[in-house]
Amino acid sequence: xxxxxxxxxxxxxxxxxxxxxxxxxxxxxxxxxxxxxxxxxxxxxxxxxxxxxxxxxxxxxxxxxxxxxxxxxxxxxxxxxxxxxxxxxxxxxxxxxxxxxxxxxxxxxxxxxxxxxxxxxxxxxxxxxxxxxxxxxxxxxxxxxxxxxxxxxxxxxxxxxxxxxxxxxxxxxxxxxxxxxxxxxxxxxxxxxxxxxxxxxxxxxxxxxxxxxxxxx
Amino acid sequence: xxxxxxxxxxxxxxxxxxxxxxxxxxxxxxxxxxxxxxxxxxxxxxxxxxxxxxxxxxxxxxxxxxxxxxxxxxxxxxxxxxxxxxxxxxxxxxxxxxxxxxxxxxxxxxxxxxxxxxxxxxxxxxxxxxxxxxxxxxxxxxxxxxxxxxxxxxxxxxxxxxxxxxxxxxxxxxxxxxxxxxxxxxxxxxxxxxxxxxxxxxxxxxxxxxxxxxxxxxxxxxxxxxxxxxxxxxxxxxxxxxxxxxxxxxxxxxxxxxxxxxxxxxxxxx
Numbered sequence: 277x278x279x280x281x282x283x284x285x286x287x288x289x290x291x292x293x294x295x296x297x298x299x300x301x302x303x304x305x306x307x308x309x310x311x312x313x314x315x316x317x318x319x320x321x322x323x324x325x326x327x328x329x330x331x332x333x334x335x336x337x338x339x340x341x342x343x344x345x346x347x348x349x350x351x352x353x354x355x356x357x358x359x360x361x362x363x364x365x366x367x368x369x370x371x372x373x374x375x376x377x378x379x380x381x382x383x384x385x386x387x388x389x390x391x392x393x394x395x396x397x398x399x400x401x402x403x404x405x406x407x408x409x410x411x412x413x414x415x416x417x418x419x420x421x422x423x424x425x426x427x428x429x430x431x432x433x434x435x436x437x438x439x440x441x442x443x444x445x446x447x448x449x450x451x452x453x454x455x456x457x458x459x460x461x462x463x464x465x466x467x468x469x470x471x472x473x474x475x476x477x478x479x480x481x482x483x484x485x486x487x488x489x490x491x492x493x
Numbered sequence: 494x495x496x497x498x499x500x501x502x503x504x505x506x507x508x509x510x511x512x513x514x515x516x517x518x519x520x521x522x523x524x525x526x527x528x529x530x531x532x533x534x535x536x537x538x539x540x541x542x543x544x545x546x547x548x549x550x551x552x553x554x555x556x557x558x559x560x561x562x563x564x565x566x567x568x569x570x571x572x573x574x575x576x577x578x579x580x581x582x583x584x585x586x587x588x589x590x591x592x593x594x595x596x597x598x599x600x601x602x603x604x605x606x607x608x609x610x611x612x613x614x615x616x617x618x619x620x621x622x623x624x625x626x627x628x629x630x631x632x633x634x635x636x637x638x639x640x641x642x643x644x645x646x647x648x649x650x651x652x653x654x655x656x657x658x659x660x661x662x663x664x665x666x667x668x669x670x671x672x673x674x675x676x677x678x679x680x681x682x683x684x685x686x687x688x689x690x691x692x693x694x695x696x697x698x699x700x701x702x703x704x705x706x707x708x709x710x711x712x713x714x715x716x717x718x719x720x721x722x723x724x725x726x727x728x729x730x731x732x733x734x735x736x737x738x739x740x741x742x743x744x745x746x747x748x749x750x751x752x753x754x755x756x757x758x759x760x761x762x763x
Contacts, residue, residue: 329603346601353601355525362528369521370604372514 278327278344278419279303283336285322296322298473304419304449306342311460311481312453313488314470320453323470324421327451342418349423352408356397360388360407363396371415378414385436386410405429413440419449438463457485518604522613530617546629549573570639574724575693577626578717582659582691583684584618589663590670590680593756607756611667615660623652648723655716657742664749671756692717697732705732712738
């Protein structure tokens with residue numbers, strides 16, 4: 277379980293404080309698939325970075341009782357200067373996971389072929405996303421934080437991810453953040469909508485979707 | 494405005510659990526730095542020795558024409574100790590300063606903290622310079638340019654005091670580099686200006702008394718004097734104070750740690 281209580285976040289800008297998150301409350305239980313919808317600049321990335329322990333909120337409490345992945349998104353958490361293989365080994369060491377075992381899984385899942393021995397900076401964005409996604413699955417977190425990354429992969433990779441996340445590891449929780457409701461409607465049980473830093477909770481994804489389209493007008 | 498300040502800084506992980514994570518992370522970062530610096534083929538490793546060796550040999554040749562050897566110290570050995578220290582100082586400060594910005598992506602993993610990046614880099618640079626210094630000593634000794642250290646333990650102690658100060662200064666530099674973009678430009682000038690205060694190329698005893706007093710303010714000079722006494726024996730008449738050096742090192746380390754703590758928020762929250 278991870279619970280965010282009364283989380284607020286401000287950034288310093290040239291024109292003074294800008295509040296990005298207002299008093300946000302959110303709880304994710306094991307196995308839950310939660311979507312967070314929001315337009316560009318609504319504070320989605322900030323929220324997911326706070327959940328991932330990268331940014332600290334200004335006020336509020338976080339109670340964390342399960343392991344969370346790093347936010348999987350365009351910023352992939354892999355290092356361009358290292359080869360794919362070295363990234364696997366490095367990240368496994370950081371999280372205390374056996375690298376040899378993980379490597380077998382990553383080679384199979386990411387389907388990078390001989391590119392696994394090339395520096396990551398030579399990868400396409402799809403390949404990077406596949407690598408980072410595969411590594412995080414090999415580490416086997418209780419909850420995956422996904423920031424629109426699935427949009428980067430092609431259809432085949434999407435299907436393989438869904439198979440892995442929804443069938444083989446269905447006891448894992450997922451937080452999926454997106455500005456686009458397609459994927460969230462497909463896999464999430466409930467959803468939140470983030471509007472200008474305020475988080476609204478909906479038990480049904482369809483309700484969230486309706487509210488979201490209203491706010492778009 | 495009331496603010497609940499129950500930030501997630503207070504973690505429930507035990508001290509031992511946290512220590513295990515930190516050791517693991519620093520180990521992983523260290524390995525990564527080793528591969529990054531030396532590559533897989535080990536050719537980079539050779540440069541670690543070739544660079545200081547070429548310099549030492551070159552300077553030895555020039556100096557044997559231009560200067561009269563001061564006292565009992567052979568020039569090659571004097572250059573070896575001085576240059577090794579200078580490399581340690583330069584590399585630690587420069588690499589720590591660059592270490593935060595260039596590794597920012599790694600902070601994407603919640604276990605990786607800025608101090609881990611700096612510890613790993615510091616450990617890596619210190620080990621590399623130490624290995625180079627020791628191996629060069631043996632190589633120079635085999636060539637008959639120097640004799641083996643008189644008191645290796647004392648020399649090593651001086652070396653470690655030197656590395657400690659450099660690391661602490663590197664922490665401050667890491668903060669300055671992250672906090673201020675202009676600092677990068679000024680930093681290499683400061684490094685040049687600091688060269689006389691490293692004590693690499695003179696012995697305090699060769700200087701007039703007024704200059705001696707200035708030089709001995711620098712903990713680096715104290716450490717190098719100690720190193721040279723260990724290396725060449727009592728005949729070099731080194732001047733140093735271990736307690737003074739340790740005190741300054743402790744204070745600078747404290748300042749560095751406090752400053753680095755402040756980088757974390759700045760870097761990640763933009």
